Amino acid sequence: MVNGIHCKSFKQSAQKLGLLEFDDSIRECLDEAIVFQMPTALRCLFVTILVHCEPTDVNHFWDQYLESVSEDFSRKPHATRASVINDTLLNINFYLESMGKDIKIFDLPPLQTKTITEEGSYPREIKEELYVQILTNDLNAATKLNYEQHTAYTTILTRVEANKSGVFFIDGLGGTGKTYLYRALLATIRSQGMIALTTATSGIAAVIMPGERTPHSRFKIKILTTDSSMCGISKQDETSKLIKIARLIIWDEAPIAKRVAFKTLDRTLRDLMDQDESFGGKVIIFGGDFRQVLQVVPRSTRSQTIRESLVSSHLWSKMIKLQLLKNMRAKSDTTFSEFFLRIGNEDEPTVTQGLIKLPNAMLIQNQGDDLPEDSLINSIFPSLDKNFKSIDYMKDRAILTTKNEYVDMLNDRLIKRFPGEEKQFYSFDETVDDTNHHYQEEFLNTLLPNGLLLHKLMLKNIFQLFY
Structure with a gap:
């Protein structure tokens, strides 16, 4: 009462x-x-x-x-x-x-x-994969592949549809369309009612494709692994049932993973599938760009030694290598593509202390007394006040930065350039079980946890200007 x-x-x-x-x-x-x-x-x-x-x-x-x-x-x-x-x-x-x-x-x-x-009645792990959404663009991607991508696509898909084993490595520098190839394969396989598992070594890369997770999460690979380690999967649990019926496994960003992780997965899949073949006879794709791996061996022996040191010479020799060479991300700018490739192959000459001089065509010169940030905005978004209503104008422009603080600074400057009334919104922060009041609200307002907006958010309603 x-x-x-x-x-x-x-x-x-x-x-x-x-x-x-x-x-x-x-x-x-x-x-x-x-x-x-x-x-x-x-x-x-x-x-x-x-x-x-x-x-x-x-x-x-x-x-x-x-x-x-x-x-x-x-x-x-x-x-x-x-x-x-x-x-x-x-x-x-x-x-x-x-x-x-x-x-x-x-x-x-x-x-x-x-x-x-x-x-x-399906196990939860299987239902999660069955519920993965297939995008229309991914289904249509198979018809838009270039020659190298289409060769890899048909080679891998033939193995999957015939349920034959195959270990592939997709080798291509950034921009050659590895992810685009993966999405086309995943959409085709999943649209036929088959299950495909996709993982990426990097947590950031693991959000690019539908249903993607890190290998440690998907296959329960232990953080501390040895040459005799096994994944934390038993033959009776739901994950093993999922792996057994999966027709394709993709491991993106493989070059940055430790060699023992591949060996651990190899031993575990052999045990789960009761097959003495590489990775238990599954069709598995490893992909990545060895040029993005930190230099740990001399340049003269880098190209081949780094591959064998990361995935072991035994596994590397059994992989079917498929190369993607055409840069699709910058296909309209062959000068940049060639410059990018020279850097990746360490063929671009350096000026001092290993630094590379950028071509003048890639630089934005400061305009008079303007701040450098304003010169950058003027170059990327010319006549913003007249073109902000154009969808093509806005979607084809972006500014990438190295730190979040630069993102916030540039966003503030850009928002002020849009017409319309500016409105400010503030977050509400409070501590839990802080009986001694060690953390004041003003201090909490300054924190910037990943995934959360700023404490002070400035917005403009530009949609009312469209009508």
Whole structure:
């Protein structure tokens, strides 16, 4: 009882006593998302809120937003309210399991597992791959490959469709279209109902392609590996079932991985597949650019020695090498492509201390008394006030920087050049369990965690100028 009112739960009583925060901000977030998000995205957002935001009244949220998060299930033929609720809970549980949680720990209706469909009986790892979205552009990519890409595409796809083993290495410098080739292969294979796994050594590169993860995450490769290590996968777990039915495995940015990681995966796949072939007889693609690896051997022996030292001479000799030489990213600028290739091959002469002089054509000269940043903006975005409405003008221009602080500075300068009224928005920061008040709000406002916006965000509504 709180102030003479009987509460239905402990959480409700704690909230009325002021011991718990209200869920107004969460409710506003969901209300806004309902306007433009599809039910699948709403369910994913709902799960993210459950896991990371700790709402005080989960059951109330479920009742309030059930119709929105289950709209697609309710449109199925012969759908009943019970089946809609259970299908929605099944999908929510799928997302919760991918985050390491169980639906039973949340105040949600019980899950009726007896109505699980045949697809629902798949292990979570397999369902995640089956749900990977195939983009239309990726499906059409196979018709736009150049000669080198098409040769690699048909060679690899022939092995996959025939279910024959093959270990490939796609060797190409940056800009030759390795990722474009991967996406074309993945779209073709997945559109035929087959499973393809894609990984990248770098965490940044692992977000480029749909469903991509790091090899350590996908294959459970231990951080500290030796020449006898095995991946943390047993023959009975879900990951092993996924690997067994996968028709293709891609490992991008392979040159920057340690040699023992490849050997560990090789031993594990041989064991899982009960095959004494390289990587258990799977079709596997390694890709990358050895020019981007830090120089650890003398230049005179670099080209071949670095390949064998990274992937071992035994594995390297068994790989089918496919080269991509044509720079597709700068195909309209052959001068830059040749200059870029000379640098990668260490053929470009240096001036002093290993430094390379950039051609004058690549430099932007400072204009009079303007600041260097303004000269850069004027060169990349000429007559911005007259052309900002042009989609072609905006999408073909970008400024890349080496640090986030430069990004923020250039963004501020560019925003001021757009017409329209400027509005400023501020974030709300607070500490949790900081009883001694060591971290003041002013200090929190200065922090810039990855993935979060600045404390002070300046925006202009230029869309109203289009009408």
